Amino acid sequence: MPLDDATHRYTLPGATGDWEIVVGLEVHAQVQSNAKLFSGASTEFGASPNTHVSLVDAAMPGMLPVINRHCVEQAVKTGLGLNARINRFSRFDRKNYFYPDLPQGYQISQFQFPIVGEGEIVCERDDGSRFTVGIERLHLEQDAGKSIHDLDPDATYVDLNRSGVALMEIVSRPHVRSPIEAAAYVRTLRTILRYLDTCGGDMEKGQMRADVNVSVCRPGQYEKFRETGDFSHLGTRCEIKNVNSLRFIMQAIEYEARRQIDIIEEGGKIEQQTRLFDANTGVTRAMRSKEEAHDYRYFPDPDLLPLELEESFVETIRVNLPELPEAKRKRFVEVLGLSEYDASVLVADKDRADYFEAVIAKGADGKLSANWVNNELFGRLNKEGLGITDSPASPEQIAGLVGLITSNVISGKIAKEVFEIVWTEGGDPEQIVESRGMKQVTDTGAIEKVVDELIAANPDQAEKVKVKPQTLGWFVGQVMKATGGKANPQAVNEILKKKLGV
Amino acid sequence: MSVSEDDVRRIARLARIAEPKDRVAKLTGELNGILAWVEMLNEVDVDGVEPMTTPVSTPLPLRDDTVTDGEIREKVLKNAPKAEEGFFVVPKSVE
Structure with missing residues (x-):
């Protein structure tokens, strides 16, 4: 890998030493x-x-x-x-x-x-x-x-x-x-x-299309350029015209840098020229027709007057600017307490960010909502090749679901089942949980009853837990199974520990 | 400022005008005459005077962003030497 992860310095080894690239x-x-x-x-x-x-x-x-x-x-x-x-x-x-x-x-x-x-x-x-x-x-x-x-x-x-x-x-x-x-x-x-x-x-x-200017230089030269602003510290650049995807931009730069290095190392000189990237072969080549066309003979268009803007014209636009990704990311981290990663993922796509904002506008918890939107929802959308704007689950439904988890009505595990129903059949999460009896059992009496029955039916396992407390998990699994996953996991753990004396 | 015969050939080529072979020398002379005449303007002292872009002092008129034109393909293609399936057809021009 030519990229050093620590410094993000990208170097290309050549026969005569290392090279770096400069791109505009x-x-x-x-x-x-x-x-x-x-x-x-x-x-x-x-x-x-x-x-x-x-x-x-x-x-x-x-x-x-x-x-x-x-x-x-x-x-x-x-x-x-x-x-x-x-x-x-x-x-x-x-x-x-x-x-x-x-x-x-x-x-x-x-x-x-x-x-x-x-x-x-x-x-x-x-x-x-x-x-x-x-x-x-x-x-x-x-x-x-x-x-x-x-x-x-x-x-x-x-x-x-x-x-x-x-x-x-x-x-x-x-x-x-x-x-x-x-x-x-x-x-x-x-x-x-x-x-x-x-x-x-x-x-x-x-x-969106990009013209990419690429040149190569020895390590240290770029820093001199940044200090002085003097372009003579950099190599001669070539312009690659009209590249129309992120992948092609990267490929074109890699190819072009290597081409220039080879020429210089063989004693040649880089000629400033306009080149084309061929996506089929991954190669750049000189554009013939442009050799002379660089003489564009610019002059003011006599059909148009100069464009003069009033300060109020600019100010009206300035005060109506929407929140930009960088500011939004900061707000998600600082105000909503999201992780840097979650915030970046949400902000990278405006539609995603809008969707997330619609979820929390319904009062849902920020961190949990981010989790659900980024993992469950995006995961499912990706799997089915859908965009966020085609999502069968609305922000209101996700907000409802997150609300049910925060208020302990359902566990995270049940929430995934509810999500599945929302996704395939639609409906209001709260009504789904109510009508299908998916509410979490937090009634300790009910859980205790299940636990007592399990201990009575499995005395060997109960003895084992006293020696090896980590086998408690077996009982937790059994309680969940008996309650259809609806028992509150925290309550189950506490009751089991109390009853088994660990 | 003056132009050479090579400049004249180049200007013709850039403007897609056939090279005026037998008249290059004459045209060069004429163009240099025009340039010399315009150069008289250099005698005017313009130190500290902002360059004038236009003699018109009205602001650039702005148009609303509404679709008010187009959908006139027949008219647009009417003068084309060759058109097919709604396209202009021109000699092959590809790199």
Whole structure:
């Protein structure tokens, strides 16, 4: 394993010594909105080709872009969620290049004056440890259309439904040091966007894609870069375009780092270039068409005025920000007394957190609810391949169940049976327990009667317990069996000890 | 500031304009003439003057986030040299 668990330092051994990697990511996140960034066409996914296209999106001559207010609000909201500076003056520029799915011949983007400046987010690795990644900027831009190459051997089919949909390009600082950290960063970013409701975050639907910048350096060089901010301490980077899953991001980084190390160790030089990741082979290769296209000839879009935001516009969004994952996690630990682990598991997915909050809103105990939601409920959902929003058991039902355990009406064991009934048949847990006689027996008289009968029927076992007290478990099991598991375990233990004199 | 004949060829290529082979020298001269003329602006002292982005002093108009357009596929595809099954069809362009 190249990853040292104690320091999280990721090193790759080479023929001439150890290497480290430095990664920065540009994440393109589709803005959650009804209409496109500069036109009134729908953003809905999965429509017939070229139906969600206006004459603006098709770049017909004489069409003018008019910006969508909500997309601006979403960008500001995201910026605030990334603890970033909001630039009340920003501007749209044209990024010029030719491609069949870009009918304008340029993308409207923000080059010199982005809407959001520097920020930072705290990310979590799989083992629960945290690291901070700086955000360099966030800007608004248009998405391109979609080219389909496999419908015809000699032609490309173009669908402009996606053309003009708003994207936020979120650019990180090169603060990511391993494939695992890259995945953790993108996952954290996605969680934040989902909490903010500014991006759906579904990578399979292309709602989030990443360009990954990778370079390699000798141990110690990165620290020098962080101290001085001087990029010359780092190696030359290559950009891997459009990687669309966490697994591919990790694979692409691993492959690319190894490729660069091999070149350097054989006496070669890394050329700064744009590369593509082939998911089928796990290999990255240089993109031919991009060799020259790097000359984008940006200039201010004359069709659009600068975007100037009133302070009140930003403040209204700021005061209405939802609680973010990091704050929620802290509250779960500090106020509700959950373990760090339970809190992290719940918070990692907004739907899970919402479900849990709905359970405790009914007055159920926090720790026990977390236990039930994380273990029983999630376990069952995973087993059946269901998402939390498809759960047959509602938060009210789980709250009812947890309430019955806390008030000693049923034991944890019986609760699992009740859960099974709730899951398969539905119904109110309290009524289920009542109507099926599943209430815990806390009546000591009733338990004593069972115990007396058992001792009388099993004198040998009773003698054995006096010599070997740990065999008491046998009696506990028998009492539970005789009472259908409904006897309060604590009461059973006490009565048995008293009667058997241990 | 001036451009060379190579610059002119490159600009043509980036703009997807056929290389004006027999006119490169002439165009280079013309472009340099325009650049030299614009360069006169450098004579104006702009120290401490904020760059002007636009002569228009109205704010950028904002639109509501409602679907008001689209669903006009026939119109969108009308001028396409080739269209099939609702798609634009173009020469193969894949990496």
